[in-house]
Amino acid sequence: MSPVETDAAEPAAEPSPQRAAGPSPQRSAEPSPRPRVVGEREREILEATLEVLEDVGYDRLTMDAVAARARASKATLYRRWNGKARLVVEALHATKTPSELPDTGSLRGDLAELFCGFAPGSGLMDRRQVALFASVLTAIARDADFAAAWREHVVPHKRALSREVWDRALERGEIRADADLELFEAALPGIVLHRVFVLGDEPTPELVARVIDQIVLPAASRGPGS
Numbered sequence: 562m563s564p565v566e567t568d569a570a571e572p573a574a575e576p577s578p579q580r581a582a583g584p585s586p587q588r589s590a591e592p593s594p595r596p597r598v599v600g601e602r603e604r605e606i607l608e609a610t611l612e613v614l615e616d617v618g619y620d621r622l623t624m625d626a627v628a629a630r631a632r633a634s635k636a637t638l639y640r641r642w643n644g645k646a647r648l649v650v651e652a653l654h655a656t657k658t659p660s661e662l663p664d665t666g667s668l669r670g671d672l673a674e675l676f677c678g679f680a681p682g683s684g685l686m687d688r689r690q691v692a693l694f695a696s697v698l699t700a701i702a703r704d705a706d707f708a709a710a711w712r713e714h715v716v717p718h719k720r721a722l723s724r725e726v727w728d729r730a731l732e733r734g735e736i737r738a739d740a741d742l743e744l745f746e747a748a749l750p751g752i753v754l755h756r757v758f759v760l761g762d763e764p765t766p767e768l769v770a771r772v773i774d775q776i777v778l779p780a781a782s783r784g785p786g787s
Contacts, residue, residue, distance in 0.1 A: 619707070624645055
């Protein structure tokens with residue numbers, strides 16, 4: 562039987578070099594958060610949004626166009642708004658929001674002040690507001706994100722203002738107790754906007770007064786068949 566061969570002894574592993582004593586290197590500090598878009602800068606961007614919306618409509622409005630008009634970077638816009646739907650909704654919501662409800666002592670006066678106003682440059686007498694609302698109608702029909710944001714963030718506020726006016730009229734006894742306020746809330750703006758956008762009428766104080774006096778007030782104060 563042949564002798565068993567043995568492996569040669571492996572050389573001992575060299576010790577790994579020791580790190581020099583001392584403090585471990587510090588990690589770089591976390592980047593500071595980017596500044597928020599607030600105050601006057603926010604108002605400038607929202608106004609630029611309305612200008613672009615009025616000029617080109619909702620379909621052709623882009624974040625790039627708003628950034629250029631506001632002299633801001635697109636990244637600045639996206640730090641505050643996640644897209645054009647939310648940006649446009651907030652810009653529209655920031656316009657023509659009354660600080661307090663009108664209280665003229667009558668439903669007729671309150672409706673005129675809240676929805677249309679008889680003074681030039683207010684409500685539906687303001688051509689810019691009419692043009693912007695035309696863009697809103699287009700956006701609601703074509704952009705589901707915009708429609709959802711509009712109904713979530715703008716409509717409830719507008720309906721609350723309108724409902725308070727009608728509730729006060731109910732308390733004063735100006736309208737019948739069984740009046741369907743949800744229907745009546747939309748009557749005045751709905752009829753006026755129909756005549757403006759569909760029939761091409763001018764939104765004049767005379768048109769507003771005719772709708773209030775001949776349709777809204779008689780229907781709200783008298784029951785069916787009266």
